[in-house]
Amino acid sequence: MADQFRDVYDKAAEGVTRHAAELGITEDVVREISASKNEPDWMLELRLKAFAMFKRTPMPSWGPSLEGLDLDQITYFVRPDAEESQSWATVPDKIRETFEKLGIPEAERHALSGVGAQYDSEMVYHNLKKEWEDKGVIFENMDVAVQKYPELVKKHFMTDCIPPHDHKFIMLHAAVWSGGTFIYVPKGVKVNVPLQAYFRMNAERGGQFEHTLIIADEGSEVQYIEGCSAPRWNASSIHAGCVELHVLKGARIRYSSVENWSKNTYNLNTKRAVVDGDGVVEWINGNMGSGVTMLYPCSILRGERAQSHSLGVAFAGPGQNQDTGSKVIHAAPNTTSTIRAKSISKGGGISSYRGYVSATHAAAGSKSSVNCDALLIDEGSVSNTYPFMKITTDKVEVAHEATVGKIGEEELFYLMSRGLSQDAAMRMIVSGFVEPIVKSLPLEYAVELNKLIESEMEGSVG
């Protein structure tokens, strides 16, 4: 949503916070978060270890500037004034209203198997339809999962997928993470209706650090959709979430997300999948909001014939820097990856594709294809492409292609000669440009994404 609309329609709710930690991050804050959740010792240890690493790790020296991000001016833990509920009726009115405006309960009734909703640092709603529960599917708040399924969580939580020492903001995440989703799909179970979570950051100077862990056991299938938003505040906020996908043998996960944080949010998110033999992971990412985004979903194809397919669209408007891309590591024979990335820059926005494809000796017979397209709408907008291909074996095929351009005069002329205004014609062309991505989203999200793009394109002529 364009920020001028956000001021009108997306107001922060008031009086919904029960407890907020003090500004800034200290070991006390980390201990406080852990204690308030009654966590087992191993989790506290992980948090403290990560915090120690975070303190001595410098800020990244590459990519967009993070100068405006003052890590001492962030509240790392904001607990909403609500217990987690399985019924919208018992969610406090003000919080429910926010989610109703976002259309979450409505969508749940019609199109979803289960829904989770997080408000600031904690989940306020979680529900899974009974038929899936009966088949052994677990869909839980991550905090609850730590208590309820300690073995499963301990084995997969920041272990071989995203270790806590990966980079500075994952260290921060590991130290202060709160909320998020845990999904386990048992062997052979195919959840054919998507599960969804919605993350809402309400507090000023807030930080949201939700952790999503999805385990698709052998031969299972699951689709998961994530939506994110935050109202506009004057002070910067940070979102440093973490998504870990474990795709076991022959399993399939489709992960879709539309991130629409307000424009003073630093979205420094980490998403990664480890894929075993014959497993398939599909990433569908839409990045509209945020002032600065640094997000590079990664697939590690470690089992034979594993596949990764990723589709991404980024929209950079005035003052925005969308630094996104996909990474694939081919580490097993006959693995396949496709990456399709599209970006639109407008009003001085900067969008960058920063990708990485590697194929090691172990990846004989693997194939990778990367395709980036960038559209520059007006003067002063910027598009960058930084792909990196590291190929250490002769037994693979890798191809990368990118094009950058503006909206074609001829296409515009054609549509306008058919009676469309210039504005409408441009919007139609942009919609067509992002169509391959929109098409693969569930209906409500496709509608949301289209609306977002249309509202962002508003007034782009003249």
Added chain:
Amino acid sequence: MAMKLLKYGIGIFMPEAPEGFDLNRFASGDAFSYTVAAGEDAGTVPIDVPAGRSSVRISMGAGAKARFVEISEGPRESVVEIDLGAAAAAAYVSGSRAIMRDRAVLPANGTPFESVHRTARLAEGAKLEWIDETSTQDFARAVFVTRLEGEGASVEATSLLRGGGKQRFDVFHEIVHAAPRTTSNLRVGSVLAGDAKAIVRGLVRVEKDAPGCISRQKEETLLLSDAAEIDAVPMLEIGNQDVRCSHAATVGRIDAEKMFYLMSRGLDRASAESMLIDAFMEPYLAKLS
């Protein structure tokens, strides 16, 4: 050396480093300077760069034409600076003598170290061709920076890397479109066998005030052994909406179908392979000779 250059009528041997040359930053040693007067066609100008440190400075007046051919006798640490006046046209060709003689050889071993740094500035309507072949070094670094500063200037750059031993190549091509309607075409081909490794970076930048630019970038790599390695990094930084820019990178081995075709016509594996490697290199080698 001076005699040799004078014979071609266009070069002036200058023992001193040219003005504005930062001796601390770049290689010093023998310095060569070539000036081609406005409107003059100098034809082909051979440049015999000795082993060791050297610098070459080329300045061409409006409408001047020349083709410079640099042949190195040994490992170089050389700096080349080219200044092209309005509508001047130049080609700068460099390659090793051995390769020009014997096209099919994939060198297994080479000389120890080589580093070249080449920069060019182009005024309006000027045209430059970089043609480069690197193969005989164990460690070779080549940096090309081309600035298209005048409207309508264009650059075409082709680089061929070949290694069959333990070579390490590091090639960086930067092309800056600093003026309207400038065009660039960059093509880097790598044939890597044995334990050869290469990093190939290409960066095309279109500046904010440079509408109407067209740029193409292509990095193609043929890997012939499991130990060979390529890091391909074709980059774009586009600051003006009115552009047509594309880049492509491909990495692969010899096409199995083409091999089958040739072998079904009676060629043995080795000659079929060498024929296909030749075909891959042909567009590059054709420019060299």
